[in-house]
Amino acid sequence: MGRAGTALKRTLEQHGISQGRLAAALQIGSSNVYRWCNEVRDPNGETIVEIVEALKKLQPEAARDFVQCYLGELVE
16 A cells, blocks of 8 residues: 555645545545545545545645655656
C-alpha cells in the first residue's frame, strides 16, 4: 500500500485540512479517508481524481501539492 495514502496524509497535515473535512467535500464517510491516510486501503484512480477536485475546492495549493507528492517526477 502506500504512495497515494502517504501523499494524501502529508498534504492534509501541511495544509491543515482534517480528514473529516475532506470526507465531507467528497461526500463519503471519514473512515474511508482514514483508511487511505493510514495505508489500510489505496484509493483507486477514479477516486484520486475526485480527491484532487475536492482539494481544489478546499485549497487549490493543497491539490497541487497532493498531485506533486503523489506523481512526483511524472508531472515535471
